[in-house]
Amino acid sequence: MDLLLNDKSAFITGASGGIGRALARAFADEGCNLALHANSNYDWLTEFISAQPWKDRAIAVRADVAEPESMQAAMDEAVTRFGRVDVCVANAGRWPKPDELLSELSVERFRETININLLGAAWTARAFMRQLKPRDDKHGAALTFIGSTAGRHGEPMHSDYAASKAGMYGLVRSLKSEVVRLDPFARVNMVEPGWTVTEMAREALDQPGRIAHILKTTSVRQLARAADIARAVVMLSSPQSRHISGEILTVAGGMEGRTLWTEKDIDEDAVRKRARE
Numbered sequence: 001m002d003l004l005l006n007d008k009s010a011f012i013t014g015a016s017g018g019i020g021r022a023l024a025r026a027f028a029d030e031g032c033n034l035a036l037h038a039n040s041n042y043d044w045l046t047e048f049i050s051a052q053p054w055k056d057r058a059i060a061v062r063a064d065v066a067e068p069e070s071m072q073a074a075m076d077e078a079v080t081r082f083g084r085v086d087v088c089v090a091n092a093g094r095w096p097k098p099d100e101l102l103s104e105l106s107v108e109r110f111r112e113t114i115n116i117n118l119l120g121a122a123w124t125a126r127a128f129m130r131q132l133k134p135r136d137d138k139h140g141a142a143l144t145f146i147g148s149t150a151g152r153h154g155e156p157m158h159s160d161y162a163a164s165k166a167g168m169y170g171l172v173r174s175l176k177s178e179v180v181r182l183d184p185f186a187r188v189n190m191v192e193p194g195w196t197v198t199e200m201a202r203e204a205l206d207q208p209g210r211i212a213h214i215l216k217t218t219s220v221r222q223l224a225r226a227a228d229i230a231r232a233v234v235m236l237s238s239p240q241s242r243h244i245s246g247e248i249l250t251v252a253g254g255m256e257g258r259t260l261w262t263e264k265d266i267d268e269d270a271v272r273k274r275a276r277e
Contacts, residue, residue: 003238004139006031009082010237011075013065013124014092016041018198019146021048022226023089024058026234034058035078035085037092039065065092065120068127075127086135087237088128090121091146093164095200099157110160117164121145125175125188132182139239140185145172146229147192149250153257165192169248176246187245189236194252196224219254 010027014020015036024036034057038045042062049058059081063074078085094116096109125143132141150158151165172190179186195201195214205211205223215221232251235241 001240003030003234003240005087005234005238007033008086008139009033009035009078009084010087010089011035011037011078011085011124011128012089012091013037013120014146015060016045016048017091017200018226019193019196019229020091022230023091023233025052026227026230027087027237028052028054028058030234032057032087033082035061035074035081037061037063037065037074039063039092065123066115068123071120071123072127072130075124075131079131084133085128085131086139086141088124088141088143089146089233089237090124090144092120092124093117093146095161096158097203101157102159105160110163113160114164114167117161118167121168122171125171129175129179129182132179132186134183134185137239138185140187140242141179141183142186142237142241143175143179143188144233144236145188145190146233147190147248149192149194149252149255152192152248152250153255155258156260172248173246185242187236187242189244189246190248191229191232191236192248192250192252193224193229194218194250194255196226196229198226213259216259217256218252219256222253224251224253 010032012020012023015024016038024034028034036045046060049055049060061074061077063070065071128143145168147168148165150162155162168190172188176188179188229251232249
């Protein structure tokens with residue numbers, strides 16, 4: 001199927017990470033021009049682009065997603081190069097590694113996670129919307145947030161991350177009705193990955209027993225690859241998905257939640273006794 005993305009321009013934040021790189025390759029394969037964003041890994045990203053067969057239709061832009069003026073400047077750079085941005089993927093984010101109870105979590109860590117993950121996504125969307133206008137072909141622009149199953153099920157010891165991703169639900173449901181005032185065919189959706197094999201998650205996944213714990217509630221007993229997430233985003237970004245907006249697409253192998261207890265943690269006799277009291 002022709003996804004009708006050839007010659008359209010895509011802006012992808014967090015493009016130096018595992019999912020970001022997969023997104024870049026997936027949209028490049030569809031013939032898109034690419035504005036790929038990074039901040040601290042900007043130099044690495046420029047080298048990555050220079051090694052790709054599609055390097056002549058891609059630029060690297062540098063910005064702090066937590067700063068709205070910085071994101072606006074990066075979007076303006078993309079518009080100057082390509083004339084407009086048709087597709088935007090708010091992918092940049094952080095997952096702090098230490099497991100910490102909220103009662104022990106530093107205020108600085110909580111604020112930084114919200115600033116990067118949630119406010120960064122909002123400032124990305126804001127900059128994208130500011131350059132929106134209708135296309136003559138009525139294909140419509142597409143904005144996709146990269147959420148997480150942590151925003152749906154929660155994630156104990158990572159309440160800052162879960163809260164930042166849960167906030168994206170409000171953005172999706174609100175912005176779907178705002179973008180059409182700028183482009184009547186524009187759409188807003190979210191792709192919600194479960195555990196995905198990336199550099200950010202690798203250390204946690206390498207802990208003995210972690211993968212078995214994760215897959216206890218997953219129908220497809222496999223971890224997602226970054227390419228699995230990227231393909232879902234490309235599909236939602238395509239004009240062929242013109243009537244899909246305001247939706248959350250979970251890409252998590254049928255995950256239903258997180259196991260909190262194993263059989264050895266449950267004293268059935270004690271539970272029965274309490275239930276009868």
